[in-house]
Structure formats: structure tokens, C-alpha cells
Amino acid sequence: MIAAESGVIPEDKVKGAKSIANIEPSANSVSFIKSFENGINLQTHNLVVSAQEEEVATAEKKLKSLQDAQVKLEKKIKDYQSDLEKNKKDQENQTGEIAKQKTLLDQKKTETIVE
Helix, strand or coil, rough: CCCCCEEEEHHHHCCCCCCCCCCCCCCHHHHHHCCHHHHHHHHHHHHHHHHHHHHHHHHHHHHHHHHHHHHHHHHHHHHHHHHHHHHHHHHHHHHHHHHHHHHEEEEHHCCCCCC
């Protein structure tokens, strides 16, 4: 194994040869590497699309969850409004009952006791 910079052969390994190698890519090697380009671009595109589809699915799931929560909250509001109306009627009835009981109390207070 030769540990050195790319294209340079260490002096102790040269043994009478050139110390700098002329390494030039061949036309075939360039075209071979470029032949992967379309596949790589397609795979990159597919990964980007897949990631975006996951983002959309996550966003749609969150929206569904928010919509479900809205339905539950609206039902609670409706139930609370109904409870509030019932409470108001109960207060009115109770106010009437108190008035009735006070009237009876006043009558009892004003009655004369027969001995």
C-alpha cells in the first residue's frame, strides 16, 4: 500500500521511475459515472416526493384531530348552554317558591292565636 497524496508516489517507492503519475480520466470512465446521474436524480426526486407525502399526511392527520376536538368542544358548549338555561329556569322557580313561602310565613305571623 502506498500512503501519499493522490497522483504522487513517495521517493522511496519510485526506484528509478517518475515520482508524479499522470492520471487522467478516460472518456469511458466519465460516461460511466454520468450514466448513474439520471438514476440518482430520479431516486432523489422520489425521496423528496415521498418525504412531502409524509408531511401532507401528518398535516391532514393533525387537521382531522383538530376538527374532532372542535366537534367535542361545540357539543360541550351546547350542553353547558342547555344546563345554563335549565339553571335560570330553576332559579326563577325557586324565586317563586321563596315568595310563596314568605307569603305563608307572613300569614302565619299575622294569625291570631285563639285561646
